[in-house]
Amino acid sequence: MAKPAASAKERPSLTLRRHYPVAAEKVWRAWTDPQALKAWFGPEEIVSVPLAEVDLRVGGRFRVTMLAADGETHDVSGVYQELVPNRKLVFSWAWRSTPERESRVTVRIEPDGNGCELVLMHEQFFDEVARDGHEHGWTGAMVKLEQWLAKAAE
Numbered sequence: 001m002a003k004p005a006a007s008a009k010e011r012p013s014l015t016l017r018r019h020y021p022v023a024a025e026k027v028w029r030a031w032t033d034p035q036a037l038k039a040w041f042g043p044e045e046i047v048s049v050p051l052a053e054v055d056l057r058v059g060g061r062f063r064v065t066m067l068a069a070d071g072e073t074h075d076v077s078g079v080y081q082e083l084v085p086n087r088k089l090v091f092s093w094a095w096r097s098t099p100e101r102e103s104r105v106t107v108r109i110e111p112d113g114n115g116c117e118l119v120l121m122h123e124q125f126f127d128e129v130a131r132d133g134h135e136h137g138w139t140g141a142m143v144k145l146e147q148w149l150a151k152a153a154e
Contacts, residue, residue, distance in 0.1 A: 013123040014121070014122050016135070017119050018117070019115060026152065028086040034054050043140030044143070049065065062079075062080065090106045092104055103126075
């Protein structure tokens with residue numbers, strides 16, 4: 001007997017936290033400026049981001065195309081659902097190859113005494129395999145973001 005599909009509430013999610021020793025505004029820019037996204041977005045196996053489009057408004061779309069070291073192209077897009085400048089971004093997330101597997105990303109930027117903490121919550125994954133793959137991708141992207149922020153501060 002086939003197992004019923006999990007409801008959105010039961011679907012896997014992940015939460016990652018990372019502290020950056022820079023102002024919240026710089027982290028916000030990294031997530032919302034297409035040129036910044038091209039410089040850091042994607043896990044370590046991504047060698048370039050040839051396309052980053054941002055229509056930064058509720059209902060606006062984003063799209064990012066990443067090129068991996070093996071020559072494979074990864075294309076993701078979504079719609080902004082909530083924007084609080086320098087503090088919070090909420091957007092849908094769907095790969096071009098599997099548009100029916102839409103999930104949701106919340107990026108919170110929380111200032112603290114010596115920089116800010118980024119809290120990334122990615123929810124409503126199709127299954128645990130998708131969650132685990134995204135955990136790898138987001139973890140690598142957060143490392144690349146840290147490197148980009150350090151260079152941008154020089």
